[in-house]
Amino acid sequence: MKGLWFTERQNPGLEISCLTKKTLHWEKTDYQELAVIDTETFGRMLLLDGVIQTTIEDEFVYHEMISMVALNTHPNPEKVLVIGGGDGGTIREIAKHPKVKEAVLVEIDGQVVETAKKYLPEISVGLDNPKVRVIIDDGIKHVQDNENTYDVIIVDSTDPVGPAVGLFSGEFYRQIHKALTPDGIFVAQTESPFFNKDLIKGIQKDLADIFAINKLILANVPTYPGGLWTFSLGSKKYDPEKVERESIAELDTKYYSRDVHFSALVLPPFVKELMP
Amino acid sequence: MKGLWFTERQNPGLEISCLTKKTLHWEKTDYQELAVIDTETFGRMLLLDGVIQTTIEDEFVYHEMISMVALNTHPNPEKVLVIGGGDGGTIREIAKHPKVKEAVLVEIDGQVVETAKKYLPEISVGLDNPKVRVIIDDGIKHVQDNENTYDVIIVDSTDPVGPAVGLFSGEFYRQIHKALTPDGIFVAQTESPFFNKDLIKGIQKDLADIFAINKLILANVPTYPGGLWTFSLGSKKYDPEKVERESIAELDTKYYSRDVHFSALVLPPFVKELMP
Numbered sequence: 114m115k116g117l118w119f120t121e122r123q124n125p126g127l128e129i130s131c132l133t134k135k136t137l138h139w140e141k142t143d144y145q146e147l148a149v150i151d152t153e154t155f156g157r158m159l160l161l162d163g164v165i166q167t168t169i170e171d172e173f174v175y176h177e178m179i180s181m182v183a184l185n186t187h188p189n190p191e192k193v194l195v196i197g198g199g200d201g202g203t204i205r206e207i208a209k210h211p212k213v214k215e216a217v218l219v220e221i222d223g224q225v226v227e228t229a230k231k232y233l234p235e236i237s238v239g240l241d242n243p244k245v246r247v248i249i250d251d252g253i254k255h256v257q258d259n260e261n262t263y264d265v266i267i268v269d270s271t272d273p274v275g276p277a278v279g280l281f282s283g284e285f286y287r288q289i290h291k292a293l294t295p296d297g298i299f300v301a302q303t304e305s306p307f308f309n310k311d312l313i314k315g316i317q318k319d320l321a322d323i324f325a326i327n328k329l330i331l332a333n334v335p336t337y338p339g340g341l342w343t344f345s346l347g348s349k350k351y352d353p354e355k356v357e358r359e360s361i362a363e364l365d366t367k368y369y370s371r372d373v374h375f376s377a378l379v380l381p382p383f384v385k386e387l388m389p
Numbered sequence: 390m391k392g393l394w395f396t397e398r399q400n401p402g403l404e405i406s407c408l409t410k411k412t413l414h415w416e417k418t419d420y421q422e423l424a425v426i427d428t429e430t431f432g433r434m435l436l437l438d439g440v441i442q443t444t445i446e447d448e449f450v451y452h453e454m455i456s457m458v459a460l461n462t463h464p465n466p467e468k469v470l471v472i473g474g475g476d477g478g479t480i481r482e483i484a485k486h487p488k489v490k491e492a493v494l495v496e497i498d499g500q501v502v503e504t505a506k507k508y509l510p511e512i513s514v515g516l517d518n519p520k521v522r523v524i525i526d527d528g529i530k531h532v533q534d535n536e537n538t539y540d541v542i543i544v545d546s547t548d549p550v551g552p553a554v555g556l557f558s559g560e561f562y563r564q565i566h567k568a569l570t571p572d573g574i575f576v577a578q579t580e581s582p583f584f585n586k587d588l589i590k591g592i593q594k595d596l597a598d599i600f601a602i603n604k605l606i607l608a609n610v611p612t613y614p615g616g617l618w619t620f621s622l623g624s625k626k627y628d629p630e631k632v633e634r635e636s637i638a639e640l641d642t643k644y645y646s647r648d649v650h651f652s653a654l655v656l657p658p659f660v661k662e663l664m665p
Contacts, residue, residue: 124430128405129406132401170583333609335616335617338611368657370658379648379652381645383643
């Protein structure tokens, strides 16, 4: 088919290409190349350094699954921190939860927030929720400066290259552990079980060393390499597999549900192998 | 990256491209264009009419999930039929199951079988199993000619275009119902819940009309559009969700397990909507 195609190199031997209708925004920020394009298949799409971050069509999967499992595992997630996630999708889901009183978003690149507000209103709507406070700063610094503060901390980052590398280190996870309350829960997006096995192994080993409980959450994000994606969870006290089904808030979600809460924690043998 | 890239148009606005090392085979058969290429990311890959059918790296997901849920739902799956699946991967999984006595493969295109034997031995190995009988014929005709014969029938077909269209019709499902024993189970690959919603809705409605029980099985196949894939199941008597966990055969599988048997039947709300 004719037309302008956006192509992402997902790994050295794999590319995904999307037919585009329009380039809505492009800029070089202080941190990364930021773009929003409109595509035939997935609608408007946020790109950072040429990598698909989220799209109008499939964003619900990622944003629900990075937040809802932890929020429904903690009995009282009043204060929640999101590091990264400047598009607002994750904080939108968090703000939905009736038990959340304050949701803080710390995004290093203010241009991501501004651009999402302008071109991705369905996703950035959460940023205007009265429960939400947006801070443009370095998430690592914020975590260091706020000990014993948050019930849930979610790291909604880009891939572990460039600005995000520090967000995948054991040292950072130790700081997260300190920033959590004594029964706090941590979740981060941790890439593909098909293409990033060593990364996931290392992260889960770190979490097993630092937290009482470490789990892997699976969900399918069509625009990510291979589709199958992982979120790593570290918990000081509460086990997401031992949640009382009836205690899970029934919210307006399209991927997450009371049943999916548990099924997303079931690992096929080839994924289970990655666990310590 | 330089090199020769194979590109599949997965839908009008979406393409996947794989860096190739070598084209091992290419021919125009009586039914379709048949090729085997060696790729950097997924190893050797079987293509029919330019569409990825299976690859060495990820074939285990599809072949285990199209067969194991049904085989472990039926208490005594002695006689099993596979329509299509000429690569041998599905029959390889079926032959693994201790309760299976005879597995019949009916593939319309003998060249698929011959080519898989030559270039995809890890997948086609099942074709040489003593339990397996290979028939090169029209699967629809075979089903019409064999009433009340099979405990499990699996339709391992290409997409619903060209030669496979008839394999997605309610009329064919009625013939399958007749070819099954009185407590038989039917499974077919039924495309993507992101990109083929109407197809899946129609199939599930047909199965609900014809069978006592209809279910959707989910699995993640990285080389298929969007990753998330469905298998539709119709059963005369046995409900895959009511299987006794301990009765599930523990075989050498990489995606399927006793726990995955049940988690694969849990549908996110946006997929549940497709069910009648």
